[in-house]
Amino acid sequence: MLFEFDPDQRLWQGSVREVVAKECPPALVRAVADDGADTVALWKVYAGLGWTELTDPAEAVELAIVLEELGRATDPTPYLATMTQFAPLAPGAGEPERTGAAVLDGVTARRDGRGWVLEGTARHVLDGDRADRLAVVTGEGVFVVDAAEVTATRAAVFDPVLHVADVAFGGVRVGQEQRTGADPGRARHIALAGMAMTMVGACRRILDLTLEHVRTRHQFGAPIGSFQAVQHKAADMHVAVERAKALAYFAALTIAADDPRRRVAAAMAKAAAGECQSLVVRHGLQLFGAMGFTWENDLQFALKRALAGEQLLGGAAEHRALIAKECHAVEL
Amino acid sequence: MQLSFDAEVEDFRAEFAAFLDEHLPPAAEADRASQSSSDVPEWARRWQRLQFDHGWLLPGNPPEYGGRDATLVQQYVHLLELSRRRIYHSFNPQGVGIVAASLLSFGTEEQKRRWAVPILRAEITASLGMSEPGAGSDLASLRTRAVLDGDHFVVNGQKVWTSGAHDADVLLTFVRTDPDAPKHKGISVLLIPTATPGVTRRPFASIIGSHDVDFNEVFFEDVRVPAANLVGPLNEGWRVANGSLGHERTLLWLSFGERLDEFIRDFEPAGPLDEDAYATAVLDAYALRLLGSAALAQAARGEQDVAGLSVLKLLGSEAAQRALERALSSAGPDGLAHPALTAPYTHLQSETMLGSWFERYARSFAGTIAGGTSEIQRTIVAERVLGLPRR
Ligand SMILES: Cc1cc2nc3c(=O)[nH]c(=O)nc-3n(C[C@H](O)[C@H](O)[C@H](O)COP(=O)(O)OP(=O)(O)OC[C@H]3O[C@@H](n4cnc5c(N)ncnc54)[C@H](O)[C@@H]3O)c2cc1C
Numbered sequence: 001m002l003f004e005f006d007p008d009q010r011l012w013q014g015s016v017r018e019v020v021a022k023e024c025p026p027a028l029v030r031a032v033a034d035d036g037a038d039t040v041a042l043w044k045v046y047a048g049l050g051w052t053e054l055t056d057p058a059e060a061v062e063l064a065i066v067l068e069e070l071g072r073a074t075d076p077t078p079y080l081a082t083m084t085q086f087a088p089l090a091p092g093a094g095e096p097e098r099t100g101a102a103v104l105d106g107v108t109a110r111r112d113g114r115g116w117v118l119e120g121t122a123r124h125v126l127d128g129d130r131a132d133r134l135a136v137v138t139g140e141g142v143f144v145v146d147a148a149e150v151t152a153t154r155a156a157v158f159d160p161v162l163h164v165a166d167v168a169f170g171g172v173r174v175g176q177e178q179r180t181g182a183d184p185g186r187a188r189h190i191a192l193a194g195m196a197m198t199m200v201g202a203c204r205r206i207l208d209l210t211l212e213h214v215r216t217r218h219q220f221g222a223p224i225g226s227f228q229a230v231q232h233k234a235a236d237m238h239v240a241v242e243r244a245k246a247l248a249y250f251a252a253l254t255i256a257a258d259d260p261r262r263r264v265a266a267a268m269a270k271a272a273a274g275e276c277q278s279l280v281v282r283h284g285l286q287l288f289g290a291m292g293f294t295w296e297n298d299l300q301f302a303l304k305r306a307l308a309g310e311q312l313l314g315g316a317a318e319h320r321a322l323i324a325k326e327c328h329a330v331e332l
Numbered sequence: 333m334q335l336s337f338d339a340e341v342e343d344f345r346a347e348f349a350a351f352l353d354e355h356l357p358p359a360a361e362a363d364r365a366s367q368s369s370s371d372v373p374e375w376a377r378r379w380q381r382l383q384f385d386h387g388w389l390l391p392g393n394p395p396e397y398g399g400r401d402a403t404l405v406q407q408y409v410h411l412l413e414l415s416r417r418r419i420y421h422s423f424n425p426q427g428v429g430i431v432a433a434s435l436l437s438f439g440t441e442e443q444k445r446r447w448a449v450p451i452l453r454a455e456i457t458a459s460l461g462m463s464e465p466g467a468g469s470d471l472a473s474l475r476t477r478a479v480l481d482g483d484h485f486v487v488n489g490q491k492v493w494t495s496g497a498h499d500a501d502v503l504l505t506f507v508r509t510d511p512d513a514p515k516h517k518g519i520s521v522l523l524i525p526t527a528t529p530g531v532t533r534r535p536f537a538s539i540i541g542s543h544d545v546d547f548n549e550v551f552f553e554d555v556r557v558p559a560a561n562l563v564g565p566l567n568e569g570w571r572v573a574n575g576s577l578g579h580e581r582t583l584l585w586l587s588f589g590e591r592l593d594e595f596i597r598d599f600e601p602a603g604p605l606d607e608d609a610y611a612t613a614v615l616d617a618y619a620l621r622l623l624g625s626a627a628l629a630q631a632a633r634g635e636q637d638v639a640g641l642s643v644l645k646l647l648g649s650e651a652a653q654r655a656l657e658r659a660l661s662s663a664g665p666d667g668l669a670h671p672a673l674t675a676p677y678t679h680l681q682s683e684t685m686l687g688s689w690f691e692r693y694a695r696s697f698a699g700t701i702a703g704g705t706s707e708i709q710r711t712i713v714a715e716r717v718l719g720l721p722r723r
Contacts, residue, residue: 231714
């Protein structure tokens with residue numbers, strides 16, 4: 001195989017970068033974290049550009065390019081949840097300007113007449129408190145439910161820009177027309193690849209900020225980035241990011257091509273992203289010195305996004321366990 | 333981005349596979365295994381010559397030098413096919429991969445005919461004399477002197493670590509020809525036949541065991557080398573050095589991929605810790621292939637990123653080392669047995685890569701030390717890829 005962006009993809013990446021730099025600058029993220037600034041306008045920009053229509057799995061690489069850049073910028077909108085968790089569970093749901101979230105467990109469906117009744121409380125639902133719609137995975141299938149039907153409570157989490165909620169279903173009636181027929185297994189591959197891509201983007205941001213810091217911060221009469229102990233940590237961060245990024249795009253590519261390796265590829269992407277954040281967060285925070293330990297420094301946003309990703313959808317060790325069981329040869 | 337190669341590349345692979353199926357020497361022919369980097373048994377010489385004559389030895393070369401003008405991507409699948417079948421490319425790896433390649437890039441027509449072709453056809457073997465006792469990572473500080481005396485250079489000095497020198501017919505030797513110039517500017521390259529009076533080779537054993545003799549000290553005492561054996565321009569040896577190692581580096585990462593693949597095939601995880609390490613090796617192997625193929629595609633576009641290759645070497649060599657350490661550890665007391673083979677020896681493989689887990693682990697340090705240590709690679713990544721300031 002040959003693993004390189006083609007010219008169209010490079011062009012796409014360039015234009016996504018431009019938009020993100022302009023529309024989702026660090027100041028906006030800071031305003032969301034400190035003052036609870038609204039993100040609806042930003043979401044409308046994404047929708048206006050057609051980014052919320054990238055739901056066809058064939059466009060998984062193009063979506064991954066957006067996700068990497070948004071991960072890098074600590075996107076404060078529900079884009080990740082909508083595109084990689086809700087949409088794959090709700091194919092054909094339409095209305096790409098509306099947001100969505102996925103309820104993956106904790107809810108049961110009980111047959112009731114011609115429909116079903118949904119009961120239970122799902123924990124740790126990404127954007128469960130602010131999505132317009134929810135795709136709910138149950139033993140009876142996947143149902144799309146309007147947010148007005150449920151009670152969601154946002155949890156206080158360490159990432160100040162991230163929305164995570166407990167979502168309670170107190171006897172929500174659903175009908176056949178709300179059942180999507182989506183395959184949760186496949187949807188999970190997309191969710192994993194998306195989360196991995198977000199983490200890769202966040203790790204790249206940590207590396208960028210760290211490089212900038214070690215180039216400009218002087219101690220002992222020299223930029224600290226000229227000290228070998230610092231340089232070698234930076235080099236290891238770069239290798240970790242490149243490794244995780246390659247595996248995240250590989251997962252996107254297998255999804256786009258509907259390649260049978262996508263199950264393992266998605267697990268590899270999430271595992272590698274987890275390993276990457278472990279090293280990049282540790283070295284990045286260390287190399288910033290006390291400056292990185294402050295609320296005021298923007299490093300915190302990327303750090304927390306990378307760490308939060310590890311907590312969601314299974315950590316690196318869990319995915320490695322799956323890979324060990326399924327992989328016995330490398331054929332590329 | 334593509335998950336498979338273009339049809340034209342697959343056709344190329346199929347043609348090579350058919351060649352292998354038809355011509356691979358049977359085990360019965362292999363009466364002797366190679367004992368060093370420049371020891372090529374008669375049967376392996378015939379096999380290498382056959383590949384040369386069919387244009388399959390180095391497919392990127394023109395036909396007169398054992399190739400078929402293949403593209404970089406075709407060269408890649410050629411190596412992938414060898415690696416998939418665990419066929420060692422050449423039992424004189426430095427000779428074929430570095431010495432002959434340097435002669436073809438920098439040598440005169442006469443040097444190509446007289447030395448490069450015989451090395452490629454395994455009529456003679458070659459070793460690489462770069463390192464010295466005082467010049468390892470800091471290769472440019474090498475001190476072996478060559479002084480022009482009429483139509484000969486007179487060489488005095490010492491090399492070390494020269495793999496296979498005791499079995500080699502010629503040494504590609506880096507010497508100092510201008511001691512007054514800045515250190516990178518006074519180096520030249522000479523091709524020195526080992527039979528020349530004044531050349532003394534002293535082979536010595538490696539950490540693997542007293543039987544594993546590949547390293548050499550090579551001493552030069554008033555060795556007279558014809559000036560015609562100067563490779564590349566006088567005092568431009570540093571350029572040749574970078575070229576030589578460049579040849580090695582473009583696809584060097586693939587050898588670490590092979591080590592990882594062998595681990596993945598041969599290691600039986602027992603328990604969760606093993607499985608965890610095993611999965612890490614799978615991730616490393618995939619990531620290496622993906623990044624390596626991206627670098628290759630970039631080079632094929634004529635945008636070779638030499639510093640970027642350091643990422644591949646670092647990732648591959650250290651991943652293989654981590655995996656092999658785990659395999660040894662997991663073997664428990666059985667891992668003490670030495671040199672018990674943990675995989676069947678077949679004549680077309682490099683025997684050295686099939687030894688005990690101890691041997692494989694120990695050999696992984698060749699990957700993290702030779703060809704620029706991991707520390708040197710990290711500095712290259714930091715300064716030349718990430719642009720951090722130099723001291
Ligand atoms: C199996 C094997 C086969 C070899 N075959 C050949 C051969 O055929 N021909 C040949 O010419 N050579 C050969 N070599 C030698 C090889 O090229 C050298 O070992 C290599 O260049 C490193 O040099 P050194 O061993 O002297 O280590 P040194 O340079 O002394 O390094 C020792 C340690 O110091 C570290 N170090 C050195 N400089 C720096 C720095 N600037 N910053 C940070 N850390 C530093 C290194 O990373 C290393 O950890 C072989 C080596 C091995 C292991």
